[in-house]
Amino acid sequence: MKPETVGIIGGGASGMAAAIAAARCGDRVILLEKQNQLGKKVSVSGNGRCNLLNSRPPVYYGDPAFAREVLGGDPAAESIAFWQGLGLRIRFDTEGRGYPCTFLAATVLDVLKAELCRLRVDLRTGTEAADLRPEAEGARIILSDGTELHADRVILSTGGAAQPRLGGNESAKPWLERLGHPMIPVRPALVxxxxxxxxxxxxxxxxxxxxxxxxxxxxxxxxxxxxxxxxxxxxxxxxxxxxxxxxxxxxxxxxxxxxxxxxxxxxxxxxxxxxxxxxxxxxxxxxxxxxxxxxxxxxxxxxxxxxxxxxxxxxxxxxxxxxxxxxxxxxxxxxxxxxxxxGPERAQVTAGGADCRFFRPENMESRLYPRLHATGELLNVDGDCGGYNLMFAFLSGIRAGANGRQEGNQ
Ligand SMILES: Cc1cc2nc3c(=O)[nH]c(=O)nc-3n(C[C@H](O)[C@H](O)[C@H](O)COP(=O)(O)OP(=O)(O)OC[C@H]3O[C@@H](n4cnc5c(N)ncnc54)[C@H](O)[C@@H]3O)c2cc1C
Structure with missing residues (x-):
């Protein structure tokens, strides 16, 4: 596969993971985040301690079968390997919850940002995608300032509707609906x-x-x-x-x-x-x-x-x-x-989102519109407390970024 330009909308958990995976495979990656910093939800998750993963059997709702296929046989081991590849050591508590060894979300953001910089991902914070127009090869992303950019592949990582002050919204809903993707109504789940x-x-x-x-x-x-x-x-x-x-x-x-x-x-x-x-x-x-x-x-x-x-x-x-x-x-x-x-203002996660039956679990690609992917909480998957939501976000982001390729380490 020749390197492509990948446009990722949303610089939260799954968007950052997608950017790292795509860039490691040699793609040119542009990561768009409407807020002035990446990963605002990651920074407050787990009361600032960031419960990243869980080693116990996965507990997911919405479309749990799809979640299981995305996560694969040993999601905890794969997650640990991903984090170790960034230098982050994980510590587990007695309930199987995995945290950065510092118990600080800031440490997680540090290692993610360092890798994004090392891989020369084009980070554009304070940049909001206002619309998405499919093209013969890829799509055109229209930004809220009226400028446009073309991407050979687009990864939608816009998250769920929980906590609008941290970036929660449903901005991708009209784009997906226009392409024929059914959306399950969102509702506060962990609240x-x-x-x-x-x-x-x-x-x-x-x-x-x-x-x-x-x-x-x-x-x-x-x-x-x-x-x-x-x-x-x-x-x-x-x-x-x-x-x-x-x-x-x-x-x-x-x-x-x-x-x-x-x-x-x-x-x-x-x-x-x-x-x-x-x-x-x-x-x-x-x-x-x-x-x-x-x-x-x-x-x-x-x-x-x-x-x-x-x-x-x-x-x-x-x-x-x-x-x-x-x-x-x-x-x-x-x-x-x-x-x-x-309500959503106080929720940690929303249930509902894009109907997973219309996405391929191996690379999160749309079955209706090739070269368009969706990750994380935007999809109709939500997990229990305990690290399940971030684990799904990061691993689904990796699947979308790698797009079926073996990650290199560019
Ligand atoms: C207070 C709190 C505590 C939590 N604690 C935990 C925990 O300990 N463990 C756990 O597993 N989960 C936890 N979660 C849930 C977890 O943070 C989310 O499920 C996870 O971040 C979802 O990842 P995501 O990439 O799908 O979305 P997000 O991380 O929400 O990222 C989406 C990003 O897209 C951006 N965006 C949206 N629309 C646009 C647009 N049009 N243009 C540009 N950018 C856009 C948003 O600003 C946002 O930064 C917590 C959530 C909250 C709110």
Whole structure:
């Protein structure tokens, strides 16, 4: 294959990987990024620590079969090899999450930028692609300042719609639709949930380890998770809650059922017995004191409130077995009526995007329009928290840039 001019629209995770792979194969690469710096999402990912990959079995939604084909047999090993080729050492935590050994996203950007410079990629930050016009051989990219450039191949790496302030948008949607590519509507996937005030009042800032089950009001299970949950001013957040978001129905109310004491008691009966024992330990105190040492003070109040107990004016000793059972019920099945999500502005990732059936997993090329490729979150693939989204972004970018060739090291 003779070297070509490759135009890459989007200088985020997948666009930078595509640029490196294409340039290593000898292509002339122009990387267009509308913001004033490359990889703004990479720089804030993982709370600035940048969770780059995950060595556990991949967890993807949207089109998981396509994601698996793109990622190949051992995506973690391939990712590590890519990063080592840039000099970056990876450290894993006990959950299989891979980070730069410095735990700094800036280190990831450093090695990517150094390689882009070494390969003489034509980096054009502050440059927005406004339109794309297919030509007999490749396409013409129209820039927002009215100038144009021709590319023999174009790689669309414009990302998803999450966090517009970091570059999230759907700019490639009209271009792809015009070429006949179906688009799956985007929606926030990893995002905090909003909830009715009553169930969360007084709890803002509290972190708990718990199990959660999200159900419709009619009791149909939508998703189950476990892990850390954070109460916010408007609802709930934390990894286990954000991973529920993509299953939230559009037109039906849902409830989050929270088990605050997961694995601590074998049965409700055992928990109720323990509460009775506690009532004997602290007989003269208010009912929430029953839960001292079992959960945070402000949660004790909320649990007793949900269980319908008087919070003051009655002592623990006066509580009936039935009331203790209700407290046990609220501790193991605290109900938070949900009202929606915090929206794309607060999302880490959006689900939906270009229908993957119209792209080839080996090089991300359009089946409808040869020489046009799409990568990363622009496609209908989204992963769980834990490094899956960046791993897909980087590896899909490499596939598109290499375009079926063996990477050299120009
Ligand atoms: C706060 C936060 C934390 C995250 N943490 C993690 C994490 O720890 N691990 C993980 O795996 N994932 C994480 N993610 C998700 C991950 O960052 C994204 O899934 C990934 O960056 C997607 O890569 P991409 O290349 O598809 O898109 P992006 O990285 O979003 O890059 C797209 C780029 O295209 C540019 N662009 C768009 N349109 C145009 C245009 N018309 N012209 C020129 N440029 C354009 C944008 O400005 C942007 O820079 C996080 C996301 C956020 C927001």
């Amino acid at each position: 905090p949930l909003t909830a009715e005030k009553k169930a969360i009042s007084g709890l803002s800032g509290l972190r708990v380890k718990c199990g959660v089950a999200m159900e419709t009001e009619a009791g149909v299970l939508l998703h189950r998770e476990q892990g850390e949950m954070l109460f916010t001013d408007t609802g709930v957040s934390g990894i286990c809650v954000m991973q529920c978001a993509r299953f939230l129905p559009d037109h039906e109310r849902a409830i989050l059922r929270v088990d605050f004491l997961r694995d601590l008691y074998d049965s409700q009966e055992e928990l109720t017995d323990d509460l009775a024992r506690r009532a004997r330990l602290f007989p003269a105190e208010n009912p929430p004191a029953l839960l001292r040492g079992l959960c945070a003070g402000k949660l004790a109040y909320a649990v007793c409130k949900q269980a319908g107990l008087p919070l003051r004016g009655e002592t623990s000793a006066q509580l009936t077995r039935d009331q203790l059972k209700r407290v046990a019920g609220a501790l193991r099945d605290y109900r938070i009526p949900l009202t929606g999500t915090e």
